[in-house]
Amino acid sequence: MPRDAARREGGPMAFDPVETLAAIAAWAPDRRWYPFKGTDATISLEAVLPVRDDVAIVLLRAGSATLQVPVALRDEPGDAPIGQVEGGWLVDAAHDADALQSLLQPSASVEVDGVVPPASSVRVISGEQSNTSVIGDASPAWIAKVFRVVDEGDHPDVVVTGALTRARNDRVPALVAATRATWQHDGRTRSAGLVAVSEFVAGADDAWELVRGDAVRALRGEPRDELDVADLGRAVAEVHVSLAETLGARGADEAASAAFVASLRDRVAWARRESRGALAHLDDRIDAHVETLDALRVGLVQRIHGDLHLGQVLRQPGRGYLLLDFEGEPLRPLAERLLPEPTERDVAGMLRSFDYAAGSAALECGVDVADAADWAASTEAAFLAGYRSVRGEGDPALIRALLVDKALYEVVYEVRSRPDWVPIPRSALERLLA
Ligand SMILES: Nc1ncnc2c1ncn2[C@@H]1O[C@H](COP(=O)(O)OP(=O)(O)O)[C@@H](O)[C@H]1O
Ligand SMILES: O=P(O)(O)O[C@H]1O[C@H](CO)[C@@H](O[C@H]2O[C@H](CO)[C@@H](O)[C@H](O)[C@H]2O)[C@H](O)[C@H]1O
Numbered sequence: 001m002p003r004d005a006a007r008r009e010g011g012p013m014a015f016d017p018v019e020t021l022a023a024i025a026a027w028a029p030d031r032r033w034y035p036f037k038g039t040d041a042t043i044s045l046e047a048v049l050p051v052r053d054d055v056a057i058v059l060l061r062a063g064s065a066t067l068q069v070p071v072a073l074r075d076e077p078g079d080a081p082i083g084q085v086e087g088g089w090l091v092d093a094a095h096d097a098d099a100l101q102s103l104l105q106p107s108a109s110v111e112v113d114g115v116v117p118p119a120s121s122v123r124v125i126s127g128e129q130s131n132t133s134v135i136g137d138a139s140p141a142w143i144a145k146v147f148r149v150v151d152e153g154d155h156p157d158v159v160v161t162g163a164l165t166r167a168r169n170d171r172v173p174a175l176v177a178a179t180r181a182t183w184q185h186d187g188r189t190r191s192a193g194l195v196a197v198s199e200f201v202a203g204a205d206d207a208w209e210l211v212r213g214d215a216v217r218a219l220r221g222e223p224r225d226e227l228d229v230a231d232l233g234r235a236v237a238e239v240h241v242s243l244a245e246t247l248g249a250r251g252a253d254e255a256a257s258a259a260f261v262a263s264l265r266d267r268v269a270w271a272r273r274e275s276r277g278a279l280a281h282l283d284d285r286i287d288a289h290v291e292t293l294d295a296l297r298v299g300l301v302q303r304i305h306g307d308l309h310l311g312q313v314l315r316q317p318g319r320g321y322l323l324l325d326f327e328g329e330p331l332r333p334l335a336e337r338l339l340p341e342p343t344e345r346d347v348a349g350m351l352r353s354f355d356y357a358a359g360s361a362a363l364e365c366g367v368d369v370a371d372a373a374d375w376a377a378s379t380e381a382a383f384l385a386g387y388r389s390v391r392g393e394g395d396p397a398l399i400r401a402l403l404v405d406k407a408l409y410e411v412v413y414e415v416r417s418r419p420d421w422v423p424i425p426r427s428a429l430e431r432l433l434a
Helices: 003-008 017-030 097-103 156-166 207-220 229-247 254-274 280-293 344-365 369-388 396-417 423-432
Strands: 043-052 055-062 065-074 081-085 088-092 110-114 122-124 132-136 142-146 175-185 188-199 249-251 300-302 313-316 320-323
Touching (some): 017 065, 017 081, 017 088, 055 097, 055 175, 097 132, 207 369, 229 300, 229 313, 229 344, 254 280, 254 396, 344 369, 344 423, 396 423
Antiparallel strands (some): 043 055, 081 088, 110 175, 122 132, 142 188, 249 300
16 A cells, blocks of 8 residues: 555554654745745744644744644655655645645644535646645635635634625635634644635636736837726725625724824834835935824724735626735734724725836836826726725825825835835835825
């Protein structure tokens, strides 16, 4: 009998903690999702949660985070080897159809809310991502998002997408199932969401590619397709309306407004600290902006997307635009990402994204971003008209403050991830703070 099958049928626990940790610690820092690249964060073992004799969920402590690495033991290295261990190969279970699906069924370690139809094969999607998303070719097809950074408590994507699914809002892919585990660490019981499984939206286009491509064609004077950006505005507004209805909205009192303004001030200070000098020439203008924040008042707050940009949007022929990934900004602590917020934050996020599309198209065409100003203005106007047709657009002063807030975040994000793109949010700040 092959070793994999023998393990499935019982026998001693196959995952030796010492060699499992050694193999994963050597492999994890080079993964796309590893959050501490370029630093020497200490990696230790937080827990090994058995799923089957040949499958386990390894929880690592890395720096201040808990990371999820589902693993399987196999005779062959396969497509996603982690390392050789006694008796076989430790492989990344997210890439192994059989092992992945065992993680989506109830087991000694995992609770599952929902039912995942069986798939005969799985495909991990490529791209720069903070999680690992795997498409299952079931009927109907699904996409499982394996959260790599595991935070205690409810996962925001599961809470928000679950509420929208129950409200039958078809502007998000329906949530099919969600898994969670409970374990002991340092004498404490911890519990967290591990995987969210959603309807796979087939044949969809990525809105970033569509909109950026449109900006390039506009700059080159080439014929353009009808993108119906107003439908994107309607999609965002419909999601806001459903979230208010299902998860609630409330008026922000003086204290809540003051706390919100304080959070904007904190973000300015954070961005100044973390931007490695990229904001130094704007010091005076940023000081003047901070002075204006005291006058801001927040109206309603509710659950929102929190990191809305074109990369989080798909367009499916016949269905229109859909929003993905309700996790909030990855560089923010989870507690902040769970707070109710003004919907203006999502509106500002999308407007920033049109500016990014303009900036990136201008870079590709070798022209100044000012040359894409007409394209950006008409795209923004179409989006806002669509949004307004469903619900009020919001407070312009708040949108402006949140545009600055987002651009500050983006400078830090680009300094860390894509230094060539720092000029896009920085030149937006120069315009916004002029
Ligand atoms: N339900 C879905 N149907 C089709 N494609 C999807 C779906 N969910 C995600 N994707 C694809 O996977 C990519 C990454 O998904 P996302 O939820 O944004 O993950 P991450 O948090 O890792 O960035 C998306 O940009 C999209 O191309
Ligand atoms: O998709 P994530 O949740 O990981 O978001 C992070 O990465 C985004 C880039 O992939 C980043 O978005 C910024 O760049 C986009 C173009 O690539 C642009 O459309 C966005 O408007 C801009 O903010 C996002 O900020 C970051 O949190």
